[in-house]
Amino acid sequence: MWSEDSFTEAFNEWFAFCLWGLVALSTLLTLVLLTLPTQYSPYTDKPLKFRDEQGSEIEVKDRDGRKKPDFKAGRSTQVVVLGDIGRSPRMQYHAISIAKHGAKVYITGYQESELHPDIVSNPLIEVIPLLPAPSLFRSSSKLLFPILAPLKALWQAWSLYRALGYCSEPARYMLVQNPPSIPTLATAAVVCFFRNTELVIDWHNFGYSILALKLGSSHPLVKISALYENIFSRLASQHFTVTEAMARVLKKEYGVTARTLHDRPAAIFRPISTQERAKFLARLPETAQYAQDLSHSSKTPWKLIVSPTSWTPDEDFSVLLDALSAYSAQATSKTYLPKIIAIITGKGPLKEHYLSKINAMNQEKKLLNVVIQTAWLSPEDYASLLGAADLGISLHTSSSGVDLPMKVVDMFGAGLPVVGWGKFEAWPELVKEDVNGKGFESSEQLAQQLVDLFGSKGGLLPTLKKGALKESENRWDDEWDRVGGKLFKLV
Structure with a gap:
């Protein structure tokens, strides 16, 4: 049996351990709270001033020499594509259209190929590049896919969270391309929660259907992907789709209402003589x-x-x-x-x-x-x-x-x-x-x-x-x- 002294000593050690644990947990929570992404506030979403090298304010014009519209406060937007921005024309067109109406745009994605000229030249558009995944995660092996895919998703989630939460100013809206849905939708939803940002999903396709091309429709990862996409779609406040047919599927299967925004060509595509x-x-x-x-x-x-x-x-x-x-x-x-x-x-x-x-x-x-x-x-x-x-x-x-x-x-x-x-x-x-x-x-x-x-x-x-x-x-x-x-x- 324990003596009174040994019991008291054991209790004191247990109490000290718990106390230090609470201190460590409190410190960790404090650090997390202090380092969370800053929240969006319409009161800080103010007009931008563009100045030349001498500090004088300049009038902003587009490539055709037309004056750009005045900056619209409270309409800033993060445009997100977990892919090469240069090969994502629709998301580039979104960014250009938003900026054309005078709102600040932060477009996030991999910068691997040439960007649309209007993206590069517009001072209202800022490109936030993502860190590319290590080459190990890019293997096309079907055998290694179940192992490498989660590791790649974790890397992408961290890179995306860093870019959206800390490399750009908080915005009123976040417009996310889907697919890829993993880890884009989850990461975007978390950042939007912390930053008081409204999540908008632009549905180009369904991520699970593309995964099924690689693994087969009955694969467990495909079923998990479909469930994941269904759950996180409900966290967005607004949705775009590229077709009426896709909007009908979202309404029937996911219970969300989407606006159909058909793809249309940008001005660069035109008949020639x-x-x-x-x-x-x-x-x-x-x-x-x-x-x-x-x-x-x-x-x-x-x-x-x-x-x-x-x-x-x-x-x-x-x-x-x-x-x-x-x-x-x-x-x-x-x-x-x-x-x-x-x-x-x-x-x-x-x-x-x-x-x-x-x-x-x-x-x-x-x-x-x-x-x-x-x-x-x-x-x-x-x-x-x-x-x-x-x-x-x-x-x-x-x-x-x-x-x-x-x-x-x-x-x-x-x-x-x-x-x-x-x-x-x-x-x-x-x-x-x-x-x-x-x-x-x-x-x-x-x-x-x-x-x-x-x-x-x-x-x-x-x-x-x-x-x-x-x-x-x-x-x-x-x-x-x-x-x-x-x-x-x-x-």
Whole structure:
């Protein structure tokens, strides 16, 4: 049995331990509270003054020399994309539109490629770059994915929390691109809670549906991702979607109401004149040696097709390669069919895989009447390429069935008719069959469409061109002001 002295000693040690523990916990909580991100207050969201090197106040103008609108207090916004900002056109357009109406914008994401010129030149837009994840976390191994994915998510969550909470001023709104949903939605929700910021989600697709492409729809991580997306969607006060179909799914499955903000092309995407086309084709390295063949005044004009891609699993590029091979075979016997120059633009993980496949097809003489080029272009050259092409091709297959490819929107902005993978629900929201484009569901059907449009049914191509030019009149600014401008109370 314990003596009274030993019991007293043990009690004193236990009490001292608890006391020191409470002191340590109190200190930790104090440090946490003192280092929390500062809260947003409309009283500190004041007009900005821009000054030259001598300290004199200057008048802010845009690239066209027009005076920018006065700064709107209480409308500052954080725009968030857990990806390369330069390859996130919609989020860049959001930032430009918000700033165009006089609100301060902090756009957060990876800075890996060239940004839109209006992002760089606008003093109301500040870029907050994210720290890239270590190369170890970027492995594409399916076997290591369950191990590396959580580690990468933790890294991204810390990097994103740091950027949103401490590298930018608190803002009235936080506009977050989804997907990726993990860890973006959770991190954004936490920062918004601490900073008294209103969370707005811009739904481009569903994150779990993209994960299912890699792991399969029945995988536990896919089911967890779907539940996670469902839960955190309810913490946002406002939602945008890219299609009406997606808004219906959010209402039915998640119980949230979203405003549909259709993608529209920015001003940089526009139809170009015959003279501009000839000059551009002669200047662009990928088309310079074929510029005369691509001239519409040539006796045997070649056709230029463009297919933008991110070289990811949701775009099966073998569909286009098989179609071009089949077209080449027909063009050998049907001499009225023009040769094709196909320019594939973009960067991504599967690029080398398909380049090796293209090389093999050339060695096997399967592309005798087709020239395939790959390119990574500046935003201006990419817009000009779409304006110069005869036909755009989209291989976006839609993991959810309710999203739409931005590339088709850009093509229409340049007045370029489109053929694309049309086997998903939202496709008719964008492309009107035989009016501004056509949908296909196999490589054989695509090959036949190329033959019809460039040969036996050549009269249809001018019809589609006319429809695409009509579609080019629908612009981003008008659509954004109607939907986004009202949500952010800027119009």
